[in-house]
Amino acid sequence: MSSTFKRFTYDTNDCQPSEKFAFWRESVCDAYVNLGCEALSRKDFKGRIELSKHDVIDLSFVSGSKHKVIRRAEDIGRAAEAEFLLSIQLNNRSIIEQCGRAAPLSRYDFTLYSSTETYSIDLEEDFKQLVIKFPKKALLSRLPDANMLTAIPVNGASQLGSLVATTALNISSLIDSQTTDCKLLLQETLIDLIATSLAPLRGSRVELSQPEQQLLIRAKSFILANLQDASLNREDIANSLGLSVRRLSEVFTKNGETVCSFIRESRMQKIASDLVDERFQKAGISEIAFKWGQNNLQHFSRTFRDQFGCSPRDYRQRKH
Template sequence: MPTADAVREDTQLSHWQERLRRVLGAVRVTTADGTSPGGTVVTARLGHVDVSRVESDAQRVARTARAPRHGEAPDVLLALLRGGTMALVQDEGHVVADQGDLLVWDEARPYSLHCGGPFTALVLRVPRSRLGLSDDSTRSVALSAFASSAGTAGLLGTVVSTLATSPASYAPSVAGRLADSVVDLLSILLLERSRPGDHGAGERAALVRRVREHIDRNLQDPALSPRTVARDHHISVRYLHRVFQPEDTTVGRLIQQRRIEQSARELARHELRTLSVAAVALRWGFANPAHFSRVFRRRYGCTPVEWRRSGSRA
C-alpha cells in the first residue's frame, strides 16, 4: 500500500529529511532559513521498482554516505519533473531539468539536488542489477537529463506518469511486468546515450557473451528457455530478444542448436554407443524423441541412428 506523509512548515527539518530518505537514500536536507520546506511524499511498490511522488518547496538534498541503503545494493534513480526546476550535481558534472524532463543518476556515488523553488517530481528507484549494465557503463551514462517529448525518453516519461498515478492498484503479476517495461525502457535510453563512446555496443556484446556462456552451462536443464535465461540475467524476455537482434540467431534457436550439436557429438562417440538415441536426446534437453529426430534431420540431413552408424564406422 502507498504511504503518504504530509509535513507542515513548522515540523522539524529532520522529520522531512527522514521522509526523503525513503525515496533518495541516506540524504541530508538543508534550506535557506534552516526550517523544514514542508511537502508531501507518497511511495508505493511496483514489482521490483519503488515509485514515489514528491511535492515540496526550495531545498538542497545531498547524499554523502557511500553505504547502500539498508544494506542493499545501490539503485539507479529516475526522476520525472512535473513542476519547477531541479539541478543535479555528481562527481565533476551537473545537469539541470525543467518541467517535463527526466533525470537519471547513480545512487552509488555522492550527489546533490538543488531545487530553487516549489517542485513536483515522480521518482523511481530501479535496481542496478536489472539494467544489465556494468558499473563502469552505468557510471558513464548516469547523471543525464532527457527531454521527455519524443523518442525513448518520451515513451518512458509517459509510462512513468501513468504508473505513478496509482502504482499500488495493479495486481502483483501485472505490477512485475510493468516494472520490467520501465527497466527495459530505461536500459534502452541509457544505451542510446552511451553510443557516442561506444559503451552501448560493448555492453550489448558483453551481455550476449554472458548469455551464450550461460546457455552452454545449462544445456542439460530441460527447463532452459529464453524466459529462464532472461530471469537469470535479471532482464525481461523482450529486452533479451532486443539484445540478440543483431545476431544471426535467436535465443531459442541458439539453445536448440547447441543441444543438437552436443547430442551429435555424443552419438558419434564409440564409448557411448550403449546409450539409446532417446537417452542421449533426453540428456541434452529433448523430452520428445520424435521431435529430436526431426530437428536432427533438418540440421544434419540424416537421422540420429544414421549419424551414429556413420560415426561408428569413422
C-alpha cells in the same frame, strides 16, 4: 506468485511548524536512501512524498519548497543496497550532480543517478518530481554501461524522453489496481523503456585526449599494483602521477567512472578470482577479503553481492 505492495505518505502539513524540516529530512531518508538535506530557510518549509513500493521498483511523487539534498560518502558506507534512481521533473526545475556532471532538468526531462556514488540535487521552489528507484542489477543486465550514464539529462520533449515520462506517469496511476502478474510485467516494461531511452547517451560522453588516456593507464596500473593496501586513496594515486586529486578525478569522470568505483570493482574482481583459484581453496573468505584491503567484512559482503549478484560463499560454491 505473490506481489509485495506498500504505500506511504509523508507530509509536513501533519507537523508543528518547528518540526517540519526535521521531519522532512527523516522522511527523505526513509523513502529513498540515506541523505542530508539543506534549506536556506526552514521557516514555512513544506514537502510531500507519496511513495508506493513494489517488487522491483519504488515509485514516488515528491514536491515541496526549495532545498538541496546531498548523498555523502558516509551515507553510502551505511547503505545496504546498490540502486539506481531516475528523477522525472514534473514542475519547475532542478539540477542533479554526480561524477563531475550536472543535469539541469525542466518539465518532463529526466536523468539517472546512482546510490553508490555521491550526488546532490538542487530543487527549486514548488518543484515536483516522479522518482523511480530500482536495483542496479535490473538495469545493468539490460545496459551494462549504465554506471557511465548518470547525471546526463534526457530531453523530455524528445520522442524517447516523452515516451518514458508519459509511460511512467501512466504506470504509476494504474499499477496498484492490476493483478500480480501484470504488476510485475509493468515494472519490467518500465525498466526496459528506461534502458532504451538511456542507450543513445553512450555517444554523449567526452572522449579522452591522448595524454589523458596515458594518465588513465598509469593511474589504473598504480591502483592495480597497490590493491592490497587497505589505505589506498586518491591522494596516493595523484601523488604517484604528479597530479592534483581534482585532475585525477576529472580524467576518470571523463571516462565515465570514478577512482573509488574502479578501486572497489577491481578489488572485488581479485577476490572473486581467488575464491575459485585452487591454490586458495583452503583459505577462508575473510582471509581473502583482508588480503585485498577489505577490512569491513559486512560492507565487503554487500559490495560483492552488488557486483556479482550472489554472496562470496555462493560464488565460490557455484564455480567449484
